[in-house]
Amino acid sequence: MAVQAAPEQEQVATAPLLQVQGLTMSYGFGDAENKILNNLNLEVNDGEFVSIVGPSGVGKTTLLRVLSGLIRPKSGTVSVGGEAISGPHRDLAVVFQDYSRSLMPWMTTLENVAFPLQGRGVGKKERNEAAAKNLAAVGLGGQGHKYPWEMSGGMQQRVAIARALAYNAKVLLMDEPFASVDAQTRFDLEDLVIDLQSNLGVTIILVTHDIDEALYLADKVIVLAEKPATVVDVIETGFGDHRDQVETKADPRFAEARARILHRLRSH
Amino acid sequence: MGLTSQRLLAVAALLAVWQLVIWSGSLPSMTPGVPAIVTAIANAFTSALFWTSLAQTMTAAVTGWVIAVTAGTVLGLVIGSVPMLDRSTSILIDFGRSFPVLALMPVVIMLLGATAQMEIFVVSLSCLWPVLVQTIYGARRMDASVVDTARTFQIPRLLWFRRILLPSATPFISTGIRISASIAILVSVGVEVLSQTPGIGRQITLAQQAQRWDQAFAYLFFAGLVGWGIAGLLNLAEGKILKWNRQAND
Amino acid sequence: MTETALRTPPKPGPGTVSTKNASVRQAGGTFRERSRFAKALLNVLQRTWLIALVFAIWWTASANSTNIFIPSLEDILLSLRRDLSNGVIGSGASYSLTNLGAGLLLAVVVGIAGGLVLGETRRLREIVDPVIHFFRSVPQAALVPLIIGAFGIGQGPKIYTIAFACMWPVLLNTIDGVLGVEPTIRKFSKVYRIPAGLHFRRVVLPAALPQIVAGIRVALPIGITVMVVSELFAANKGLGFYILNSSATFQVPETWAGALLVGVIGYILSLLFIVFERRILSWYFKSGAK
Numbered sequence: 001m002a003v004q005a006a007p008e009q010e011q012v013a014t015a016p017l018l019q020v021q022g023l024t025m026s027y028g029f030g031d032a033e034n035k036i037l038n039n040l041n042l043e044v045n046d047g048e049f050v051s052i053v054g055p056s057g058v059g060k061t062t063l064l065r066v067l068s069g070l071i072r073p074k075s076g077t078v079s080v081g082g083e084a085i086s087g088p089h090r091d092l093a094v095v096f097q098d099y100s101r102s103l104m105p106w107m108t109t110l111e112n113v114a115f116p117l118q119g120r121g122v123g124k125k126e127r128n129e130a131a132a133k134n135l136a137a138v139g140l141g142g143q144g145h146k147y148p149w150e151m152s153g154g155m156q157q158r159v160a161i162a163r164a165l166a167y168n169a170k171v172l173l174m175d176e177p178f179a180s181v182d183a184q185t186r187f188d189l190e191d192l193v194i195d196l197q198s199n200l201g202v203t204i205i206l207v208t209h210d211i212d213e214a215l216y217l218a219d220k221v222i223v224l225a226e227k228p229a230t231v232v233d234v235i236e237t238g239f240g241d242h243r244d245q246v247e248t249k250a251d252p253r254f255a256e257a258r259a260r261i262l263h264r265l266r267s268h
Numbered sequence: 269m270g271l272t273s274q275r276l277l278a279v280a281a282l283l284a285v286w287q288l289v290i291w292s293g294s295l296p297s298m299t300p301g302v303p304a305i306v307t308a309i310a311n312a313f314t315s316a317l318f319w320t321s322l323a324q325t326m327t328a329a330v331t332g333w334v335i336a337v338t339a340g341t342v343l344g345l346v347i348g349s350v351p352m353l354d355r356s357t358s359i360l361i362d363f364g365r366s367f368p369v370l371a372l373m374p375v376v377i378m379l380l381g382a383t384a385q386m387e388i389f390v391v392s393l394s395c396l397w398p399v400l401v402q403t404i405y406g407a408r409r410m411d412a413s414v415v416d417t418a419r420t421f422q423i424p425r426l427l428w429f430r431r432i433l434l435p436s437a438t439p440f441i442s443t444g445i446r447i448s449a450s451i452a453i454l455v456s457v458g459v460e461v462l463s464q465t466p467g468i469g470r471q472i473t474l475a476q477q478a479q480r481w482d483q484a485f486a487y488l489f490f491a492g493l494v495g496w497g498i499a500g501l502l503n504l505a506e507g508k509i510l511k512w513n514r515q516a517n518d
Numbered sequence: 519m520t521e522t523a524l525r526t527p528p529k530p531g532p533g534t535v536s537t538k539n540a541s542v543r544q545a546g547g548t549f550r551e552r553s554r555f556a557k558a559l560l561n562v563l564q565r566t567w568l569i570a571l572v573f574a575i576w577w578t579a580s581a582n583s584t585n586i587f588i589p590s591l592e593d594i595l596l597s598l599r600r601d602l603s604n605g606v607i608g609s610g611a612s613y614s615l616t617n618l619g620a621g622l623l624l625a626v627v628v629g630i631a632g633g634l635v636l637g638e639t640r641r642l643r644e645i646v647d648p649v650i651h652f653f654r655s656v657p658q659a660a661l662v663p664l665i666i667g668a669f670g671i672g673q674g675p676k677i678y679t680i681a682f683a684c685m686w687p688v689l690l691n692t693i694d695g696v697l698g699v700e701p702t703i704r705k706f707s708k709v710y711r712i713p714a715g716l717h718f719r720r721v722v723l724p725a726a727l728p729q730i731v732a733g734i735r736v737a738l739p740i741g742i743t744v745m746v747v748s749e750l751f752a753a754n755k756g757l758g759f760y761i762l763n764s765s766a767t768f769q770v771p772e773t774w775a776g777a778l779l780v781g782v783i784g785y786i787l788s789l790l791f792i793v794f795e796r797r798i799l800s801w802y803f804k805s806g807a808k
Contacts, residue, residue: 068420094420101413105512106435115431116421147512167421274645282649296668355564360572366739366788367781370659371746371758374765375777378587450655458659458743462750472660476667484667488660495655 015082016043017203018067018171023076025062026228036062038228040076044171044220049197049204051214054224055265060207063229064175067205068094080171093169097176099157103148109135110144113163127166134162137200138192154185158192165196174206178213187245190217198241211261215254216243223264233264300482308486318471322490325456325467328384332391333452337445340396344403344441345433354404361404365397370455373462382463387456394455395448399441406440407433439513442506449502453495589771598775607760607779614756615783617673618745621680625741626734629685633692634718637726643693654686658744662751676748683744684737691733695726728802731795738791742784757783 025037036059044050054060065071067078069088077084080091093116096102103112110131117127135144138158148156157177164172174193178186194217197204208214214221215237223233235257239248248254287302289295300308312318347353347361369390380386410433418432434441460469468491475484573591580590601607636643661679669675699722707721749758757780764772796803 065416070416070419088420088422090422092420094416096413096416098413101411102417104414104432104435106438107431116423118431119421119423119427149512271644275648278645278649299668352564355561356568359565359569362788363781363785366784368739368743368746368784370743370750371761371780372777373750374761374773375587378765378770378773453655454657454659454743457657458662458747461659461663462747469657469660473663476663481664481668484664488656488664491660492652492656495657496652499651499655 017046017048017081018042018044018205019077019079019082020067021077021079023063023066023078024074024228025059025066025071026074035228037066037073038226038230040229040231042222042231044203044205046170047201047203049194049217049219050206051218051221052205052207052224053211053214053221053261054209054229056209058224058227059229060209060224061175063224064094064173064205064207068092068173091170093164093167093172095157095160095164095172095174095177097179099153099160099177099180100148103156103159103163105147105149107147108144109140109146109148109151109159109162112148112159113144113166116163116167130166130168131162134166135159137165137196138162152185153181154189157181157189161189161193161196165200165202170203172202172204174204176208177206179208179210186213191243191245193217194243211258212249215257215261216245216248221257221261223261225265233261235260298479298481300485304482305485305489308480308482309489312483312486312490318487318490321466321468321471321487322494324384325453325460325469325491326494328387328459328465328467329391329452329456332388332456333395333449335388335392336395336448336452337399339392340399340444340448341403341434341441344400344444345407345429345437347400348404348407348437349410349433354408361397361400365401369394370458370462373459377463382465384465386463387459387465387467390459391452391455395452398447398451399444402440402444402447403437406437409440410436439510442502442510446499446502446506449498450495453491453498457491587770589774593771594774594778597769597771598779601760601772601775607757607776610755610757610760611779611783613673614745614749614758617676617748617756618680618741621677621745622684622734622737622741624677624681625684625737626688628681629688629733629737630692630723630730632685633689633730634696634722634726636689637693637696638722650686650689654690658683658740659747662744662748666748666752671752671754676745676753679748680741680744684741687736687740688730688733691729691736692726695729695733696722698729699725728799731799735791735795738787739784742780742787746780 020040020042023037023040024035026033026035028034040063042050052060052063062071066073069078069085069092072086079085080089085092103109104115107115110128113131113134114127117130118124122130132141132144135141138161140155140158140162143151143155148159151159161177177193178189181189190213193204193206196202204217206214206217215235218237221233221235221237222231223235224230225232237257238253239251283302290299290301347357372393373390376386376390380389414432414436418428423432456467457469457472459465460467461473464470464473468487472484472487472491475481475487577591580588581592583590598607636646658679661682665675665679669678703721703725707717712721745756746758746761749756750762753759753762757776761773761776761780764770764776
């Protein structure tokens with residue numbers, strides 16, 4: 001990946017692709033104010049795979065909704081390519097946990113994947129080609145005529161990933177994308193995402209409560225804890241591009257990092 | 269014995285009871301017996317007047333119904349997807365849906381005369397409410413995940429309306445369409461009975477006034493048959509169009 | 519929908535897609551009194567401004583109407599007030615509503631009884647199914663001239679027409695409700711050898727009640743419509759007669775007033791029905807069963 005290394009260094013020298021500064025989020029007012037996120041700062045570079053890990057209920061989903069522009073923070077900014085966002089953004093695509101409900105049951109899988117492109121005014125032929133290509137990329141070539149409800153949960157999540165890829169955004173935001181599938185499917189999907197990321201060079205931010213998943217997938221793991229949530233640790237995993245469900249997880253650095261994260265989460 | 273023959277037997281039993289009651293003399297003397305009704309039904313088949321009246325009733329019913337479905341769906345989607353509008357219109361819509369539109373007949377006749385346009389107007393006003401109410405209900409129930417998905421992909425307003433809001437509300441809209449179809453027949457016949465606008469309803473009244481009870485019953489039979497057929501057709505269409513809904517919810 | 523909203527426990531913190539709503543609702547609960555009052559006021563305004571606007575437009579637009587068929591709203595309301603206070607409308611309304619009540623009651627009794635029997639006996643249900651669907655497809659308004667022609671313009675024929683028209687939705691919904699009774703509850707009833715009468719009365723009927731009530735809700739507007747039509751067709755009493763008589767004697771404001779009054783009565787009856795429904799089905803709404 002020497003080709004990518006050079007621009008990455010340049011990026012670091014200028015500005016990160018996605019930057020979060022002083023992000024604070026709360027619901028309600030006055031006495032009833034419920035603070036969820038407190039003064040969060042994050043940086044994600046171009047081509048990087050970042051996991052955000054934290055216990056259930058810490059505010060991960062809220063953070064992801066802020067990052068994707070679905071809700072506005074109380075204070076602080078989210079910038080993409082140096083530009084603060086004010087709502088959903090062209091360069092951000094989201095894969096939701098609830099795949100079965102985020103795919104439209106009245107559209108075929110091909111139509112589902114092509115739909116965001118239709119929204120952008122891409123012609124029918126072109127968007128269908130793009131959809132077919134991306135379905136093939138997630139291992140669902142030739143299955144575009146099927147409806148989501150004719151597919152298994154894992155396949156549906158692949159469709160959701162293909163849809164996000166077809167949108168051709170710079171950053172892919174994934175909210176617990178593998179939380180509702182069985183263990184074996186989950187491993188398959190994790191490896192699929194790793195392959196896609198190294199082949200396509202897309203930047204991925206993945207939110208999960210699963211420490212192993214966070215470590216296995218990411219270049220950088222951001223640990224969220226406390227109430228309101230704040231960043232308590234940032235770990236560079238350093239496993240490189242090649243990962244293997246058995247080898248990587250047996251790596252002593254993996255065990256060490258996992259212990260460190262657990263320790264961080266316990267002590268808060 | 270098969271189900272079909274048992275069903276036929278049940279119908280035969282019903283007709284026999286009818287005939288027995290006639291013979292027993294406990295119904296008013298002018299009530300026609302089974303043979304008279306059957307003959308009248310057969311005669312209606314070859315009567316040009318019958319087919320013309322049926323066509324007049326159906327034209328008014330279908331036209332009014334189509335207008336109501338179109339207007340109700342568009343209005344319902346807009347109202348149901350804008351909470352402010354939803355709240356503002358709720359009392360007005362509750363009032364409208366519980367308003368027996370046929371009570372307005374004398375007023376409407378004063379304004380529009382006993383014409384086909386008047387009939388269409390009354391039919392569409394009656395059919396509007398079930399479609400409107402069901403569509404609003406469907407539009408309100410948009411799934412939060414679908415809303416989020418559409419927002420993150422920045423789907424433009426019109427496309428969102430056509431490809432997300434409309435299909436997601438179709439299960440509810442189609443219920444409204446089905447309810448309003450039977451209302452369309454009921455109201456068009458009712459209008460004809462009350463205002464003597466041409467159609468089946470008027471023919472029933474005329475036949476009754478001319479003491480042609482057999483004919484009146486024959487027309488009533490056809491009116492029921494048409495309503496039955498339409499309900500069956502709509503059920504069939506709904507099953508086809510909403511295949512995804514049944515499957516997705518399994 | 520309101521029931522569901524009220525049932526949702528206030529959940530602080532994130533974790534679900536509905537986080538926003540849940541937290542906002544929670545915040546609403548602890549708001550200071552003043553802002554709660556302001557919110558309630560805003561809510562009332564939001565719900566009523568359109569009615570007020572429609573009323574105002576009608577009032578002003580019709581004030582100087584020269585079309586004799588479109589009297590001013592003021593005239594309509596004045597004649598309504600006059601005929602309300604001199605009892606003309608009152609006696610008509612009590613006649614009409616008695617017919618409606620009697621017809622509906624008859625329809626409910628016959629519909630529920632028939633529905634329970636048909637719901638419990640599969641074979642019989644399958645045999646008479648086409649007949650039922652045929653009868654309920656007969657446009658009820660078409661019966662009016664026949665029944666009145668045969669039996670006269672008295673009260674009885676009107677009640678029977680209303681009952682016939684209202685029976686089908688009650689019957690069909692009762693059948694649906696009986697079919698929808700939890701199999702486990704049926705098994706329980708069987709295992710404990712609940713006698714048939716008790717089984718019907720205390721198990722099947724309550725379990726099917728939500729559906730039955732839904733059927734009555736459908737039947738109510740049909741009943742009102744048939745009531746009005748039967749009186750508009752031929753009668754010497756009742757609200758429909760009031761409208762018809764006013765129109766025949768060219769008392770245009772009275773015609774309008776009568777039609778509007780029937781609408782208001784329809785609305786009030788539907789509101790009363792909601793209260794009745796909440797009451798009789800309180801266990802259903804509280805248990806959150808769907």
